[in-house]
Amino acid sequence: MIKKKRGLGEGLITFPGGKVEENETPLECAIREAEEEVGIKIINPKKVGVITFKQINGNVQVMHVYLATEFIGLSKESDEAIPIWVSRNDLPFKNMWIDDRIWLPLVLEGKYVNCVFEFTDDWKFMISSLCEFT
Numbered sequence: 001m002i003k004k005k006r007g008l009g010e011g012l013i014t015f016p017g018g019k020v021e022e023n024e025t026p027l028e029c030a031i032r033e034a035e036e037e038v039g040i041k042i043i044n045p046k047k048v049g050v051i052t053f054k055q056i057n058g059n060v061q062v063m064h065v066y067l068a069t070e071f072i073g074l075s076k077e078s079d080e081a082i083p084i085w086v087s088r089n090d091l092p093f094k095n096m097w098i099d100d101r102i103w104l105p106l107v108l109e110g111k112y113v114n115c116v117f118e119f120t121d122d123w124k125f126m127i128s129s130l131c132e133f134t
């Protein structure tokens, strides 16, 4: 995981990630962001879900979630993130995005998740959640 140093979610413990660039697939983006933010090359990331975030103002963002269990390199701090190792049995949910406590345990159980979370415009409160998984 990472402690995010700037931007949306600054100070939260979250995962390497970011916006898909032009002519880039979500998979390529996941690989690039892990390298940029913590300096590791993830191997064979597997898609484990799609999460839609909606805000009251109508803004909609889709997050593609990938899980990698192997990587090359040593994780290191960047301008954007401090890498941290956590135990999957003791996840720091209090310092994570609130939606993580709904979908992350499912992903760690091996499920594919498809969720929709609605937030206030300032991202401070989650108003509704709907999660399907297989």
Ligand SMILES: COc1nc(N)nc2c1ncn2[C@H]1C[C@H](O)[C@@H](COP(=O)(O)OP(=O)(O)OP(=O)(O)O)O1
Residues within 6 Å of the ligand: 006, 007, 008, 009, 014, 015, 016, 017, 018, 019, 020, 053, 063, 097, 098, 099, 100, 119, 123
């Ligand atoms: C709103 O709730 C969120 N929940 C969760 N679990 N994760 C979120 C939420 N909002 C954003 N994220 C994730 C998605 C990405 O992995 C990161 C980064 O998001 P974002 O693209 O907004 O942040 P930037 O650091 O500005 O991205 P760039 O690297 O493209 O600049 O957080």
